Amino acid sequence: MTQQNNPILIVAEHNGQSIHPITYELMGKAKELAKQQNLPLAVLALVSPTVDLQELRFRGANSIFYIRHDCFASPDESLYAQNMSNVIRDLEPEVILIGATPFGRSLAPRLAAILETGLTADCTDLKMEEGHLVQIRPAFSENILAHIQTETKPQMATVRYKEFAEAERNEKEPSEMIELQTLETVGHQAIKTERISDFIVDITEAPVVVSGGRGLKKAEDFKLLQALADALGGMLGGSRAVVEEGFISKDHQVGYSGHRVKPVLYVACGISGAPQHLAGMKEAEMIIAINSDPSAPIFQIADYGIVGDLYEVIPKLISEISR
Amino acid sequence: MFSIILHKEVLILRIIVLIKEVPDMEKVRFDSEKGVVDRKSAGTEVNPFDLNALEAAVQMKEIADASVTALCMGPPQAEKSLKEAIARGADEGILLSDAAFGGSDTWATSITLVAAIKKMGDYDYIFAGEKTVDGDTGQVGSEVASMLKIPQICFVESLEMNKEGLTAMVAVWDGIYRKTLTGKGMLTFTKAANTPRLPGIREKMKARKMEIPVWDLRFLSEYLNETDTGFKGSPTKVKKVVVPPVLHRKGKIFREINDACLREVKGALIARGITEGVKK
Numbered sequence: 001m002t003q004q005n006n007p008i009l010i011v012a013e014h015n016g017q018s019i020h021p022i023t024y025e026l027m028g029k030a031k032e033l034a035k036q037q038n039l040p041l042a043v044l045a046l047v048s049p050t051v052d053l054q055e056l057r058f059r060g061a062n063s064i065f066y067i068r069h070d071c072f073a074s075p076d077e078s079l080y081a082q083n084m085s086n087v088i089r090d091l092e093p094e095v096i097l098i099g100a101t102p103f104g105r106s107l108a109p110r111l112a113a114i115l116e117t118g119l120t121a122d123c124t125d126l127k128m129e130e131g132h133l134v135q136i137r138p139a140f141s142e143n144i145l146a147h148i149q150t151e152t153k154p155q156m157a158t159v160r161y162k163e164f165a166e167a168e169r170n171e172k173e174p175s176e177m178i179e180l181q182t183l184e185t186v187g188h189q190a191i192k193t194e195r196i197s198d199f200i201v202d203i204t205e206a207p208v209v210v211s212g213g214r215g216l217k218k219a220e221d222f223k224l225l226q227a228l229a230d231a232l233g234g235m236l237g238g239s240r241a242v243v244e245e246g247f248i249s250k251d252h253q254v255g256y257s258g259h260r261v262k263p264v265l266y267v268a269c270g271i272s273g274a275p276q277h278l279a280g281m282k283e284a285e286m287i288i289a290i291n292s293d294p295s296a297p298i299f300q301i302a303d304y305g306i307v308g309d310l311y312e313v314i315p316k317l318i319s320e321i322s323r
Numbered sequence: 324m325f326s327i328i329l330h331k332e333v334l335i336l337r338i339i340v341l342i343k344e345v346p347d348m349e350k351v352r353f354d355s356e357k358g359v360v361d362r363k364s365a366g367t368e369v370n371p372f373d374l375n376a377l378e379a380a381v382q383m384k385e386i387a388d389a390s391v392t393a394l395c396m397g398p399p400q401a402e403k404s405l406k407e408a409i410a411r412g413a414d415e416g417i418l419l420s421d422a423a424f425g426g427s428d429t430w431a432t433s434i435t436l437v438a439a440i441k442k443m444g445d446y447d448y449i450f451a452g453e454k455t456v457d458g459d460t461g462q463v464g465s466e467v468a469s470m471l472k473i474p475q476i477c478f479v480e481s482l483e484m485n486k487e488g489l490t491a492m493v494a495v496w497d498g499i500y501r502k503t504l505t506g507k508g509m510l511t512f513t514k515a516a517n518t519p520r521l522p523g524i525r526e527k528m529k530a531r532k533m534e535i536p537v538w539d540l541r542f543l544s545e546y547l548n549e550t551d552t553g554f555k556g557s558p559t560k561v562k563k564v565v566v567p568p569v570l571h572r573k574g575k576i577f578r579e580i581n582d583a584c585l586r587e588v589k590g591a592l593i594a595r596g597i598t599e600g601v602k603k
Contacts, residue, residue: 015496016496077477078468078474078475081469102477102478102494103495105462105477106461106495106511108465109462109463109464109465110465110468110469111469112469113430113433113465117430117558118430118557119429119430119462119466119559120559121460121462122459138567140353140360141353142567143353143566144353144564144565144566145564145566145567146563146565147561148559148560148561149562150559150560151558152558189505190488190504190506190508191504191505192487192502192503193501194500194501195498195499195500196498196501197498198497198498199497207597256348257456257514264595264596265597285595286595287574288588294576294578299576300571300574301571302572302576303574303591304574304576304577304591305575305577306577307576307577307579313580316585317585320586321589
């Protein structure tokens with residue numbers, strides 16, 4: 001490669017159709033690190049021919065390396081990892097960042113093992129210190145932040161979605177596009193993959209999440225929360241307790257062992273606020289808590305707390321909102 | 324470990340289940356001043372996701388000729404977790420334990436597990452939980468599969484055994500995919516995959532009597548160098564641990580629901596741009 005310095009490399013995430021926004025977020029953070037260290041920023045995109053790569057060019061990277069092939073239409077991480085490892089051995093990047101999505105989290109370790117390098121999972125922040133990447137990730141139910149460094153190269157990490165702002169758009173200096181060839185088009189013959197359906201429930205993308213906890217007496221009472229969610233244009237969430245009770249399905253679970261959500265508004269109804277639940281929602285822009293116990297820990301992180309019986313408070317809230 | 328030789332003589336499926344012993348994360352307390360987990364504040368248990376992997380293996384035993392070996396890397400007391408795996412239906416357990424394995428990151432853990440799997444000889448499937456509740460990385464399953472050069476199906480939500488092999492449903496990208504494995508491979512399981520059974524009394528008795536072989540570095544020496552395992556073999560190092568300040572918001576607490584409260588909350592919603600369905 002012609003570049004003087006080895007790049008910071010972003011692995012582009014997509015869904016077989018379009019580029020996932022986490023790619024632009026990684027580019028935003030990586031651009032900042034690359035500037036500091038005077039390193040080029042590169043993106044590696046393995047996509048099927050239907051994925052549009054135009055937008056990638058306007059997000060401040062020096063180069064976009066891409067391979068287009070039908071074989072990348074399915075999420076086959078071993079095929080992706082094989083092809084990526086070939087490119088990466090030539091590029092010799094200093095750093096590789098991959099989105100901590102389900103695909104990224106299964107691809108990254110597959111790739112790290114081939115490249116024989118260390119990997120840090122699920123980072124929430126990154127910085128450069130004396131030329132080394134410091135990978136910051138929450139650990140032990142988010143009670144601590146571990147600062148991790150990798151002694152091998154490339155320094156690899158997966159990074160959580162919605163931690164960083166997207167890279168600014170700049171149409172004036174589009175990135176150089178470099179097409180590469182697929183070296184292997186057949187993954188493990190032993191795996192067949194077919195798409196069955198789209199997601200039915202994805203609360204991580206909802207602008208508003210209305211969640212219920214132990215304060216709910218029975219499963220049907222989620223209807224009351226649904227009415228509030230409908231009034232606010234949101235989706236339903238639940239604490240671990242109500243999911244285990246079978247009040248609501250696991251797709252809706254918020255917390256350490258469920259989904260992490262970062263909505264504009266989170267409404268916690270009858271949720272006391274155990275640290276494991278807070279881990280999944282504490283970064284919401286605005287939190288409203290409704291609980292009959294004034295000493296419930298949820299009130300400490302709420303912007304608005306209402307002490308009261310949720311069965312009394314929610315209907316009043318709904319009628320005020322729709323008035 | 325000699326039972327492995329027996330397995331080879333009859334054509335039965337051999338399933339290895341990776342198990343980790345972890346603190347009970349729902350109960351464990353955290354010492355914010357020292358920045359460490361107060362391990363005395365809670366007991367240890369088998370990593371909950373690994374129980375789903377084990378259950379899937381034990382269910383296969385019920386419909387096919389299969390043997391299930393639980394493999395765990397940990398301190399000597401982790402023998403307890405292997406006995407629990409046997410009580411829940413595994414046929415045998417193997418403990419990888421050596422001071423030299425201490426401080427392993429996911430890479431060093433994977434390379435050590437791979438050495439043990441090679442030592443065990445042939446297998447059909449390796450099952451693991453999608454992640455552990457203490458480390459929360461979800462990396463070891465894929466790293467082991469990659470090192471063994473076998474295919475992987477991560478985040479299995481349901482599993483079915485059929486003529487072709489194993490068919491799993493997974494949620495990846497923005498959809499549900501059906502993945503079918505027709506040869507040997509690694510599967511990692513989510514909690515949705517099944518409901519782990521409780522240990523049976525007879526199995527508990529069997530587990531109590533069972534000897535758990537302990538494999539150390541020397542025993543694995545044909546497949547593992549000392550420099551590749553433990554703290555020394557770990558490419559990632561924790562340089563510093565920071566305890567984040569406890570999150571507080573300067574929130575406004577209303578002691579009762581009244582018109583003033585409702586008006587203020589509604590005003591805040593509108594100010595935040597949450598106007599869908601909110602009438603101004």
